Amino acid sequence: MEIISLILNVIFGGTLIGALVTLVTLKSQARKSKAEAEAKILENWQTYIGDPLKKEIKSLRNEVSKFRKAIDKISGCIYADDCPVRNELQNTAGDTTDNQP
Numbered sequence: 001m002e003i004i005s006l007i008l009n010v011i012f013g014g015t016l017i018g019a020l021v022t023l024v025t026l027k028s029q030a031r032k033s034k035a036e037a038e039a040k041i042l043e044n045w046q047t048y049i050g051d052p053l054k055k056e057i058k059s060l061r062n063e064v065s066k067f068r069k070a071i072d073k074i075s076g077c078i079y080a081d082d083c084p085v086r087n088e089l090q091n092t093a094g095d096t097t098d099n100q101p
Helices: 002-072 084-093
Strands: none
16 A cells, blocks of 8 residues: 555656646746737837827927918918908817818
8 A cells, every 4th residue: 555655646746846847937938928929019019100100290290380380470461461361260269179071
């Protein structure tokens, strides 16, 4: 009976230690693979979303700057009193609805 018990302890003991080592190794590999996947996601986000958004925002800022300069020049125009652009801007200044299609 002791021989069977000893054999079972060796078999299950070795398997248990092997299973624990395998479990620790798998956890380590899972963490590494998760970190690599997160880095790839971040890189893709930056390439396909972040950088294009930065370019678009820069372009919009330039357009708004040009628009502000043009608006500032309206008061110096000889047709300022009857300027259709100024009148339209004043009429839509209080309008909060979105007029875009």
